[in-house]
Amino acid sequence: MKLVPHWVSGSEFAGNGARRGEVFDPAKGIQSKEVAFADQSDIDASVAAASAAFPSWRDTSLAKRSAIMFRFRELLDAKKGELAEIITEEHGKVVSDALGEISRGLEVVDFACGLPHLLKGEYSENASTSIDVYSMKQPLGVVGIISPFNFPAMVPMWFFPVAIAAGNTVVLKPSEKDPSSAMWIARLLSEAGLPDGVFNVLHGDKVAVDGLLEHPEVRSISFVGSTPIAQYIYETAAKNGKRVQALGGAKNHMLVLPDADLDLVADSAVNAGFGSAGERCMAISVVVAVEPVADDLIPKISERMKQIKVGDGRRSCDMGPLVTKQHRDKVASYIDIAASDGAEVVVDGRDVNPDGDAGGYWLGPTLIDRVPLTSKVYREEIFGPVLSVVRVASYEEGLELINSGAFGNGTAIFTNDGGAARRFQHEVEVGMIGINVPIPVPVAYFSFGGWKHSLFGDSRAHGEEGFRFFTQTKVVTSRWLDPSHGGLNLGFPQN
């Protein structure tokens, strides 16, 4: 069985830990690789490599850092097809969607190429007589990044280009379910000229994560994953004195007003509900239909669902399998829960006939109408191709529903009424909002992150907030003495 090793100091490192994780090909339903699981000595080795590389990387000129970032950007763009195949083989999403994920990650690399501008400080001449005050942004040191399975390339790219550009060194702990993308990226960064030890990959489970959370030389943690783990990461990292941003789960609602273009709504609900088999933190999982639209909208959605070709992502399909058998079975169990809670299963994805091996972790697109608000189907993040419909009487009822949810990652409104859309963007308690756009993932020069239980900590990913997260500011107050300096003064300078 092929082993996915760690990446430490610019080379593969099998590690000392004896434990291994299984990596599956979800479209075939077979184990394809095993991945090394770090023990304490492997954690120490990866952090030591990043610590050793830090002083000279911090002192590398902005011009050299940005040249490496540009080379990485060009190589990634040229070779992205290779990475997309790796993503599809381990995650299951179709190749075109894997390419889409890489493009969104590339945007952050583009953004990080502008690092000299983003790292500029401020300067006030003569803040007091003959005293100048200026600020500078310096890197933190070794930073830890812990990423989820659903975007094995894009989510690490939300953080490491910014962290590295700002002069930090990185230990990335990718998801153990699809660990090979991180290794491919590590090799590419080396090819782009990144010095050894600036980017390291540590594989594993809770042991590896806890090792980073506890390690005194790790200065910050950037985490993306489910809400219970995000909360644990936030609390533990903060308790250990680290800077932390922990992005959690989601349950994203699409509010449909009666004046909306229902064909656009149906296209958007299907694309945003079933793209990547619903394994996206910005997937739409609940359509909130303001009556009387539901009766017209549901047939339009079900009609489009019939056209979705489910199958092996390497073939010409629209939607791949779920990531593991366990996850597939968990998602499918919500269909039974819906039926027993009195909801109406309009399309049952368990009846799917996929274009792929029988052993694959298949579940077709599923549509459930009249989902009770008390049902787990409404209340929990399902993270699969299950789209719920909830009917409400008014805009106000829909807004109240969205605002009373535990999550606040993304939401969308579909309407032709500019006033209603403007009111929604003001009143809704969610971090990322789409207006007639179903998956409102901000471009890289804005920041990504939700509200409430979708983000613990006060910094979102990339954009200016990303640079702020990965730097610390020093303010210098300076006076170069001239012959006229005079006398004692125990108070603050007044002029």
Ligand code: NAD
């Ligand atoms: P997960 O929480 O199971 O795992 C995320 C990371 O945490 C992985 O690296 C994993 O190894 C590690 N981990 C798992 N259990 C742990 C534990 N007990 N202690 C310490 N570390 C642990 O998430 P996932 O299933 O890989 O990804 C899906 C989740 O991520 C969904 O909830 C989704 O909404 C969320 N997500 C959120 C965003 C966002 O931007 N808010 C983006 C992508 C995914």
